[in-house]
Amino acid sequence: MAAFIGLFRRDLRLALRQGGDAGLVLGFFVLAVVLFPLGVGPEPAVLQRIGAGIVWVAALLAALLSLDRLFEADYHDGGLDLLALSSLPLEFAVLAKCAAHWVATGLPLALISPSLALLVGLDPAEIVILALSLLIGTPALSLIGSVAAALTLGARRQGIVLSILVLPLYIPPLVFGAGAVEASVAGMDARAYLLILAALSLAALAFCPWASAAALRQALE
Amino acid sequence: MINWLANPARFTRISTRTLPWCGWGAVVVIAAGLYWSLMLAPPDYQQGDTVRIMFIHVPAAWMALNVYLLVAVASAVALVWRHPLAEIAARAAAPIGAGFTLICLATGSLWGRPMWGAWWVWDARLTSVLILFFLYLGYMALVNAFDDPSRGGKAGSVLALVGVVNLPIIKFSVDWWNTLHQPASVMRLGGPKIDTSMLVPLLIMAAGFLLLFLALLLLRMRTILNERKAMALRLNAETPSSRAPRAAMVATHPGAE
Amino acid sequence: MDVARPLETSPTALNKPARDLIAEDLACRRGERLVFAGVSFRLPAGGALLLTGANGSGKTSLLRLLATLIPPAAGRLAWGAEPFDADVVAYRALLHYVGHQDGVKPGLTPRETLLFWAALRGAGSGRGSPPLDRALAAFALEPVADWPCRWLSAGQRRRLALARLAVASASIWLLDEPASGLDRDNQLSLERAIAEHRKSGGRVVVASHTLIDIAGADVITLDAFAPSPDHVAG
Numbered sequence: 001m002a003a004f005i006g007l008f009r010r011d012l013r014l015a016l017r018q019g020g021d022a023g024l025v026l027g028f029f030v031l032a033v034v035l036f037p038l039g040v041g042p043e044p045a046v047l048q049r050i051g052a053g054i055v056w057v058a059a060l061l062a063a064l065l066s067l068d069r070l071f072e073a074d075y076h077d078g079g080l081d082l083l084a085l086s087s088l089p090l091e092f093a094v095l096a097k098c099a100a101h102w103v104a105t106g107l108p109l110a111l112i113s114p115s116l117a118l119l120v121g122l123d124p125a126e127i128v129i130l131a132l133s134l135l136i137g138t139p140a141l142s143l144i145g146s147v148a149a150a151l152t153l154g155a156r157r158q159g160i161v162l163s164i165l166v167l168p169l170y171i172p173p174l175v176f177g178a179g180a181v182e183a184s185v186a187g188m189d190a191r192a193y194l195l196i197l198a199a200l201s202l203a204a205l206a207f208c209p210w211a212s213a214a215a216l217r218q219a220l221e
Numbered sequence: 222m223i224n225w226l227a228n229p230a231r232f233t234r235i236s237t238r239t240l241p242w243c244g245w246g247a248v249v250v251i252a253a254g255l256y257w258s259l260m261l262a263p264p265d266y267q268q269g270d271t272v273r274i275m276f277i278h279v280p281a282a283w284m285a286l287n288v289y290l291l292v293a294v295a296s297a298v299a300l301v302w303r304h305p306l307a308e309i310a311a312r313a314a315a316p317i318g319a320g321f322t323l324i325c326l327a328t329g330s331l332w333g334r335p336m337w338g339a340w341w342v343w344d345a346r347l348t349s350v351l352i353l354f355f356l357y358l359g360y361m362a363l364v365n366a367f368d369d370p371s372r373g374g375k376a377g378s379v380l381a382l383v384g385v386v387n388l389p390i391i392k393f394s395v396d397w398w399n400t401l402h403q404p405a406s407v408m409r410l411g412g413p414k415i416d417t418s419m420l421v422p423l424l425i426m427a428a429g430f431l432l433l434f435l436a437l438l439l440l441r442m443r444t445i446l447n448e449r450k451a452m453a454l455r456l457n458a459e460t461p462s463s464r465a466p467r468a469a470m471v472a473t474h475p476g477a478e
Numbered sequence: 479m480d481v482a483r484p485l486e487t488s489p490t491a492l493n494k495p496a497r498d499l500i501a502e503d504l505a506c507r508r509g510e511r512l513v514f515a516g517v518s519f520r521l522p523a524g525g526a527l528l529l530t531g532a533n534g535s536g537k538t539s540l541l542r543l544l545a546t547l548i549p550p551a552a553g554r555l556a557w558g559a560e561p562f563d564a565d566v567v568a569y570r571a572l573l574h575y576v577g578h579q580d581g582v583k584p585g586l587t588p589r590e591t592l593l594f595w596a597a598l599r600g601a602g603s604g605r606g607s608p609p610l611d612r613a614l615a616a617f618a619l620e621p622v623a624d625w626p627c628r629w630l631s632a633g634q635r636r637r638l639a640l641a642r643l644a645v646a647s648a649s650i651w652l653l654d655e656p657a658s659g660l661d662r663d664n665q666l667s668l669e670r671a672i673a674e675h676r677k678s679g680g681r682v683v684v685a686s687h688t689l690i691d692i693a694g695a696d697v698i699t700l701d702a703f704a705p706s707p708d709h710v711a712g
Contacts (some may be wrong), residue, residue, distance in 0.1 A: 002597055010590075013585070077659070086600075147383060151379060152363070154322035154367065164359045165380065214300075218379070371510060
C-alpha cells in the first residue's frame with residue numbers, strides 16, 4: 001500500500017514539476033476545440049448541435065498525445081526494470097501510474113471543459129453534463145491508453161502505431177460521453193449514458209491494468 | 222494433435238498436401254455457389270435482384286468475425302502454451318480477415334445504397350464492424366512495428382485478446398440497439414428463418430469462403446515459416462566461427478565441497 | 479573531491495539461511511538468436527561472480543535472466559533447493575539489480591529517489607532516515623542530496639544508482655557495469671561496498687569491462703558459451 005501511494009505521488013510530483021507537459025496537453029485541447037468553429041463556420045445553431053462531440057474528440061486527441069509520457073521515461077531510464085522487480089505487483093504499479101496520469105491530464109481536461117463549452121455555445125445544463133461525462137470518461141481513456149502505450153514500447157514509429165491502436169478502442173467512451181450531452185440537448189435523460197460511461201470506466205479499471213502489465217513484461221524481456 | 226502439428230517440418234509436409242485440395246476446392250465451391258446465387262436462387266419479393274449481394278456480403282461477414290476469433294484463440298494459445306505455430310497462424314490470418322471485413326463493408330455499402338438510400342449509416346452494427354476492421358489494421362501495424370519479430374508477435378497477441386470484447390458487441394448489436402441493419406436471420410436460437418432456396422446457396426458460398434481462407438492461411442503460414450528459416454540461417458551464418466567450442470565451464474567457489 | 483564513508487551492511491535475516499544460488503545449463507534467447515547456452519555456476523554466501531566477454535556475448539542478458547526479467551530458454555535456476563519460480567516474489571525480494579541505466583529521474587532529488595525506491599522495496603515505513611543518510615554518505619552524495627537530479631553529473635547518477643543497494647537490503651547483488659563513469663576514488667568505495675556486503679554473507683554477480691578488484695571472484699567468460707552454428711536449436 002505504501003508502495004502504491006509512493007509511486008502515485010512520485011509520478012504526480014514528476015508531472016507537476018515538469019509542469020510544462022500538463023500545460024501542453026491543455027493547450028492542445030484548447031487549440032483543437034478552437035479549430036472547429038473556424039472550420040465549420042460560427043453559426044451558433046450548428047455549433048451547439050455538434051459542440052459536445054467537438055469537445056469530446058478534442059479531449060480524446062489531447063489524452064492520446066499525453067499517453068507516451070506514461071511508460072516511455074521509465075522504459076528508457078531503467079526504472080521499469082525496478083518497478084517490475086519491486087514488492088508492488090506490476091498490475092498495481094500500472095494502476096498507480098494511470099491514477100497519476102489521470103490526475104495530471106484527464107482531471108484538468110474535465111475541469112476546463114466548461115470554458116470550452118462556452119466557446120461552442122452549449123447551455124449551462126449541457127455544460128454540466130459535458131463536464132460530468134468527461135470526469136467519468138477520462139479515467140477510461142487513461143486506462144485504455146495505458147494498454148496501448150505498454151504494447152508499443154520500443155516500437156518503431158511509436159506515436160502513430162499508438163494512435164492506430166487506441167483510437168478504435170476510444171470509440172465507446174466517445175459515443176456514450178458525447179451521447180450523454182446530446183441526449184440532454186434533445187430533452188431526454190442523460191443518466192443512462194452517464195451510467196454506461198461509468199460502467200466502461202469500471203470495466204477498464206478491472207481489465208486494463210492486467211493487460212498493461214502483461215504487455216510491460218513482454219517489453220522487458 | 223495440436224502438439225503433433227507443432228513441428229514446423231511436419232506442418233510443412235501436411236500443408237503441402239492439403240493446400241491444393243483447399244485451393245481447388247475453394248475455386249470449385251465458390252464457382253458453384255456463385256452460379257447458384259446468381260442464377261438459381263429466386264429474387265427477393267421486395268428487393269428484386271439486389272438481394273443477391275447478400276450471398277457475398279453475409280459469408281464475408283461470417284468469415285470476418287470467425288477469423289478474428291481464430292486470431293484471438295491462436296494468440297491465447299501462443300501466450301499461454303507458447304505453441305510455436307500459434308503466433309504464426311495468428312499473424313498469417315489477420316490480413317485475410319481484414320480482407321474479408323473490407324469485402325463485407327464494401328458489399329454492404331453497395332447493398333445499402335439501393336436498400337436504404339445511403340452508402341453508409343452510423344448504426345451499431347456497421348460501426349462495430351468498422352471498429353473490427355481497425356482492430357485488424359492495428360494488429361497488423363503492431364506486429365510489424367518491432368525490429369524483433371518475436372516481440373511483435375507477443376505484443377500482437379495481447380492486443381488480439383483485448384479486442385475480442387468487440388465480437389459479442391458486433392454479434393448482438395442488432396439486438397441491443399435499434400439499428401437499420403436487419404437482425405439475425407440464420408444464426409439464431411430459433412433456427413434460420415430464411416427460406417431453403419436462399420439458405421442453400423448462402424451455405425455453399427460460406428463453405429467456399431472457408432476453403433479459400435484455409436488455402437490462403439496455409440500459404441501465408443508457409444511463407445512466414447520460410448522467411449523465419451531464412452533469417453535464422455542468415456543470423457547464424459554471421460556468428461564468427463572463431464569462437465571457442467562450448468566448454469562446460471563450471472565456476473565453483475574455491476574450497477567448496 | 480567527494481569522500482565516501484565506508485558502507486556498513488548489517489547481517490540481515492536474508493543472509494541467514496545460507497543457501498547457494500545455483501544455475502545449471504542456463505541458456506538465453508534474445509529475439510530469434512540464441513545468445514549463450516550451458517552456463518552453470520554455484521554462488522554461496524559471501525561469493526562473487528565476475529562476468530566478462532565481448533560486447534553482445536550476453537553479460538547483460540545473463541544478469542537480467544538472474545533477475546527474472548527474462549525467462550531462461552533452457553536450464554535451471556535455483557535458490558538452494560527451491561527453483562526460483564516456485565516463489566518468484568520471494569526470490570525477487572532477495573535480489574537487487576543495478577542495470578546499465580541509472581533509473582534516475584531528472585525531476586527528483588537523490589534523497590527523494592532513494593526514499594521512493596526504498597518504499598517500493600517494502601523496506602518499510604518507520605525505517606527513518608539513518609539508512610538513507612548512510613547510503614548517501616557511502617557513495618559521497620551528501621553534498622548533492624537535495625539537488626534536482628538533472629544537475630548531477632554522469633558519475634554522480636551512477637553513484638545514486640549504486641546507492642540503491644544500500645537501502646535495498648538484498649542478499650544478491652546483480653551489477654551491470656557498475657564502475658562505468660566512476661573515477662578511481664569512487665571505484666574504490668564501490669569495491670569496498672562489495673567487500674563489506676560479501677563479508678556479511680551477501681552474494682555479488684558483476685558484469686564489467688573495467689578492472690574491478692573483487693577478491694577471490696569466480697570468472698565466467700561468456701564468449702565461451704556462445705552456441706556453435708550447428709547447435710542452434712532453431
